[in-house]
Amino acid sequence: MRHRPIRRGLRPTGQTDSSRTGSSHTASGDTIAGRTTAGAGRCHTEAVHRPPGRALRALLAAFSVVAIGACTPEPDADWMPPPTEAPISTSPTPAPVFVGWSDPSKVGQPYGDKVAGLLTFRGNPTRTYYGTGPVPRVTPSKLWRFPKSGGMCAESRDERGVRLWCGSGWTGQPAVFEREGRTWVVFGAYDRKVHFLDAQTGERILPDFPTGDIIKGSVTVDPDGYPLVYTGSRDNYFRIIAIDRDRPTELWRLSAYDVSPTMWNDDWDGAALIIDDYLFEGGENSQFHIVKLNRGYDAQGRVTVDPELVFHTPGWDEQLLRDVRDRDISIENSVAIYRDVVYFANSGGLVQGWDISGLKNGKVPERVFRYWTGDDTDATIAIDEEGMLYVGVEYDRKTARGKEVGQMIKLDPSRADPLVWGVKDQGSGLHGVFGSPALYKDIAIFDTNSGEVLGIDRANGTVRWRFNLPAPTWQSPVVVDDVLIIGDCAGDLHAYDVSDTHADPKPLWTITIGGCIESTPAVWKGRLYFGTRAGAFIAVGLAP
Numbered sequence: 001m002r003h004r005p006i007r008r009g010l011r012p013t014g015q016t017d018s019s020r021t022g023s024s025h026t027a028s029g030d031t032i033a034g035r036t037t038a039g040a041g042r043c044h045t046e047a048v049h050r051p052p053g054r055a056l057r058a059l060l061a062a063f064s065v066v067a068i069g070a071c072t073p074e075p076d077a078d079w080m081p082p083p084t085e086a087p088i089s090t091s092p093t094p095a096p097v098f099v100g101w102s103d104p105s106k107v108g109q110p111y112g113d114k115v116a117g118l119l120t121f122r123g124n125p126t127r128t129y130y131g132t133g134p135v136p137r138v139t140p141s142k143l144w145r146f147p148k149s150g151g152m153c154a155e156s157r158d159e160r161g162v163r164l165w166c167g168s169g170w171t172g173q174p175a176v177f178e179r180e181g182r183t184w185v186v187f188g189a190y191d192r193k194v195h196f197l198d199a200q201t202g203e204r205i206l207p208d209f210p211t212g213d214i215i216k217g218s219v220t221v222d223p224d225g226y227p228l229v230y231t232g233s234r235d236n237y238f239r240i241i242a243i244d245r246d247r248p249t250e251l252w253r254l255s256a257y258d259v260s261p262t263m264w265n266d267d268w269d270g271a272a273l274i275i276d277d278y279l280f281e282g283g284e285n286s287q288f289h290i291v292k293l294n295r296g297y298d299a300q301g302r303v304t305v306d307p308e309l310v311f312h313t314p315g316w317d318e319q320l321l322r323d324v325r326d327r328d329i330s331i332e333n334s335v336a337i338y339r340d341v342v343y344f345a346n347s348g349g350l351v352q353g354w355d356i357s358g359l360k361n362g363k364v365p366e367r368v369f370r371y372w373t374g375d376d377t378d379a380t381i382a383i384d385e386e387g388m389l390y391v392g393v394e395y396d397r398k399t400a401r402g403k404e405v406g407q408m409i410k411l412d413p414s415r416a417d418p419l420v421w422g423v424k425d426q427g428s429g430l431h432g433v434f435g436s437p438a439l440y441k442d443i444a445i446f447d448t449n450s451g452e453v454l455g456i457d458r459a460n461g462t463v464r465w466r467f468n469l470p471a472p473t474w475q476s477p478v479v480v481d482d483v484l485i486i487g488d489c490a491g492d493l494h495a496y497d498v499s500d501t502h503a504d505p506k507p508l509w510t511i512t513i514g515g516c517i518e519s520t521p522a523v524w525k526g527r528l529y530f531g532t533r534a535g536a537f538i539a540v541g542l543a544p
């Protein structure tokens, strides 16, 4: 096990020694080497429908030019094409090869082409991939349960004291992937352990990996095929675990206290992204971290890592502290990457983008986007083909800003006023969004703490349809094969045909599982894998 103190690598301007301990309340905006989108954090705008953003208009314009070039007859009537049977200009111009971190053409696609699977929370760097079908259109059955009897339970202490936690909850999405002829299901649970199961049988492939506290987040499986699993825990460590030996083996861990300054808490709920040997992860210590993994194999062929924390930065600034007036700033969502910008938000409601274009050449990441939602933003951001951000926000602090902006919002990071539209979910008690929105055709599907499920027109924010489930719905909606799959907190799992995005979803089937279904299901080859708050982990599908 390596646990190296962090003393080298890139640091944000103004941070002189990242290993020092410091007051957790002295960090300020001036420690962040970022430029702020002019006025973006302070603009107080109406949550109304806006015309398409600049990027969309530019894209549409580009398409029109291509279309005109390809389809309009040549105005010079005297010119005749040479007599040839070879097709002329009928093959589309090949798309330029994307150079950078996260290819926009991979939105909605699997993480990569090296490992078949659903490898991280919401599947890929833009958090827009939910698995593969064929999804059953008739009522499936329970295939297996883990454990075979009893539940996965452990005690954990949080701000509400010590309680017994069972099964899995938010976000809790399992990873499912193919390795050496088997389909693996890997997930962390409230019994404090990471589990490695055979998707076919529900039997263990490897012994459980214990951590020191419950696991709330979702694991990430190495997308490049190294036998590595990356996971956080409430025990304050983020770990890299090798799965190529008799038992899962910790190769490295990062403590929430390895960096400073920190703020609020020390858990790790976010699912990391790994691209080009770099790992990106936000922590409840309120810091965003980048780790160079230096993966390899030893002489015996066992996987190795030699990680180096190359960058970290507070996810807050002085403006945010003035605006929220408390210190609950933790990063609880999973980072998303589009082109060369890493996006995430925090419990203070600061949505931010960090430019990593020069990371491999030693250039310090720079903050290039800042937007304040006004309230706790724990839902992971989904990013579409055009780089638009879909953000779910809680209505908890009930600030004037949150009231104005709305709880389901679309942001265009290229605009001085990024708010494209906002849909409200407000009222007394806790409201707003905890699950990550699903992008499907021309709609974004959100669910709310009060059990409402909404299909929202991505272009203009119009609510196309809405229905209610037993609350709270904290899981993220999943759409595979034109079928929306979503569980509720009464213990039922539902499937709806949503192929006509202008029509109300058509119910296909409902099965009773029992226990609040709070974790997001993984869908792989038509089978559904998920945990419940009742204690068990379940596989559902058509019986073979």
Ligand SMILES: [Ca+2]
Pocket (backbone or CB within 6 Å): 213, 234, 235, 236, 266, 267
């Ligand atoms: Ca903790």
Ligand SMILES: [Ca+2]
Pocket (backbone or CB within 6 Å): 216, 267, 269, 284, 332
């Ligand atoms: Ca948390």
Ligand SMILES: [Ca+2]
Pocket (backbone or CB within 6 Å): 330, 332, 346, 347, 376, 377, 378
């Ligand atoms: Ca939060």
Ligand SMILES: [Ca+2]
Pocket (backbone or CB within 6 Å): 376, 394, 396
């Ligand atoms: Ca909250």
